[in-house]
Amino acid sequence: MRKPLIGISTYWLDSVVWNDSRESPAAFLPTHYVHMLQASGGTVLMLPPDQPTVAEHVVAQLDGLVIAGGPDVAPEHYGAVRDLRTGPPSVARDNWELALIKAAVATRAPLLGICRGMQLLNVSLGGTLVQHLDGHLTPGIFGAHPVNPIPGTLYHSLVPERSTVATYHHQAVHQLGVGLVPSALADDGTIEAIEAVGTQWVLGVQWHPEMGSDTRVLEGLVKAANRR
Template structure:
């Protein structure tokens, strides 16, 4: 591939975004995501929610895909009733990002899920989620940090081989693994912190938020996979 690979990042719609004299509906993405893609050697492209049937066409133009963090996945997506502590559904975003994931898997496009993105990857492959982790209450709007231990021999461990402190903000987690996924990192309490597909396709999900830290290794691994995949 000549030049930097193009990495798409899913975004979301907010009704009351404000800038200057304006308060309008906007497609938003925290700037940490595109900055991290850029620091890792890629070109960042924002993907606002669209009709799910357009996902394959969008993914066909990309070299890699990031599914960003955000609200809780609607429990009906994995056959569960909502827990009272589960947030309100984001149905249009769920539908769009699930379609993006399906399209990336079908087209063998390198895929990274971040926080909600990892959970949605698990759901897309038939897995389930823990809707609330007792003892994981976090200060609203403040990222915490905790150590993550890689599982030797995994794709994640190849990128980040040592115990690492990571920025995190979540109250849900992977429960039953989706088809084909393996765990590639844990928190000290056993919470699943990374999952991946052990195949030639580069597919990884991390529960934390690398865009809120300085470590670019996970994103660099995605960008390198995007730059070297067949047909790129």
């Protein structure tokens, strides 16, 4: 049986030192994403930054889309003044992923945003972000904390119980974008998951499911992609 084709955006670095000491740009993705999507029943297609004008064509070839984690979203996209603690912009990636998200929403393609991907989903629909959460960032180290699903949401249908998730972020949703609702909260009230109102499979999670062993969120995406 054909496995659904899941596109996932990739990281972009302007300069990487390779084994022969040459420096050149690189598009890459941690293998945790690939392995977890494959374990959840999908076939993975990596999507490095491209011209935003081709995003609609690309999404039309896919059964589902994942926007991966990565650098901070440029605050200019949501009309905010840059906080000194916000990381440097990733212009090509921001523009590409915003176009992918808009194409997926417009064509009702199943969409999962992970960490930065959730934040970018919110921004794409007119929402804003908190640029820094005190105490939420230890450089180079993943943390863990519990999240609480909100009954009646898509996320609650996938993971109905309070669960501990792997986290690595210092930004969060502030004002929700149009057509989005919260679907999980941290104990301090921080929005940890968001989703689209209605029947379209659109979900964003603040944490990194690919770093854990619970495949239910990714399996939910793959099942929705399979139905598509």
